[in-house]
């Protein structure tokens with residue numbers, strides 16, 4: 561990466577044409593300095609993460625009749641005009657109700673160069689609250705994907721599934737990664753990285769198509785819990801309030817069964833944990849993907865980005881487990897202890913981040929076991 565002043569002393573940002581990787585924190589800052597990321601006003605503290613940028617909600621929300629993708633040649637603003645039921649201000653906060661669809665213009669827009677693409681995902685805290693959130697760009701046919709060279713605004717589509725949530729201008733529900741080239745490790749590279757770093761702490765790791773992650777239904781040593789099922793008809797959760805709510809008001813703990821199984825009720829939302837401890841070494845980032853896109857019975861991972869340094873001993877993360885957001889679809893479905901539920905796909909960072917996950921003030925989930933979102937008091 562080079563950041564050089566041009567004749568008008570504007571900073572120009574360039575990456576080598578053959579570079580492959582996800583851009584780390586300081587390159588995200590350099591992109592903003594060069595005008596490739598355009599925040600409506602200055603970033604706030606910790607908005608730039610080791611391998612991603614948190615996106616902030618703007619000051620207005622639109623309730624729309626249905627979710628949509630604009631498609632080529634159409635803007636999101638045009639579709640909002642057609643589909644909006646009403647609009648309201650987020651300046652002093654507003655409640656988003658369950659199962660309604662809202663569109664909120666984000667404070668960050670992009671002016672990407674041709675060699676950089678962006679991919680968005682809910683923040684882990686958003687996924688753990690079951691707030692279904694995707695990013696939409698103008699002219700796009702896909703959620704959460706922002707094409708190379710995109711110049712334009714970004715919008716969040718938000719649909720709380722379980723708890724009504726209070727959001728405000730500046731609330732950070734989504735995050736975006738910037739990538740150049742092809743950063744995914746090939747099977748040989750993944751084998752070599754696992755041999756060197758032990759990405760999951762089991763002896764016979766399944767590395768085909770990503771590192772297999774399985775569910776732990778044996779029960780926590782301290783209390784015998786395997787997970788939590790979300791309650792219905794609860795109070796509102798303020799997404800910006802940390803440790804503000806009692807677990808009992810929102811969640812039912814689930815105890816281990818002697819046979820290590822768990823029947824998922826269709827339509828219910830569960831927080832479970834992985835059996836394996838997982839880690840992401842500093843020069844890599846990972847993403848949790850469905851273990852097999854053809855098995856549609858249940859879904860894990862609404863929020864799938866794993867930061868460089870997550871679970872890494874050198875960043876205080878030894879023994880971190882992946883927290884899994886799980887939902888069964890049409891029929892009750894039996895999960896068994898040790899069943900594979902997702903795969904961690906590893907990608908190269910373009911350079912090591914200045915700060916890894918866990919080394920920054922405010923990393924909430926380093927060294928976690930079975931952990932609800934930061935909003936709940938332990």
Ligand SMILES: O=c1ccn([C@H]2C[C@H](O)[C@@H](COP(=O)(O)OP(=O)(O)OP(=O)(O)O)O2)c(=O)[nH]1
Nearest residue numbers: 683684685863864866867870882883923924925
């Ligand atoms: O399905 C997931 C997704 C992420 N994580 C872990 C790995 C990731 O590195 C960490 C934090 O994720 P993220 O940065 O998305 O969450 P956040 O809400 O921004 O938390 P923090 O404030 O700790 O950054 O949570 C999980 O355990 N399960």
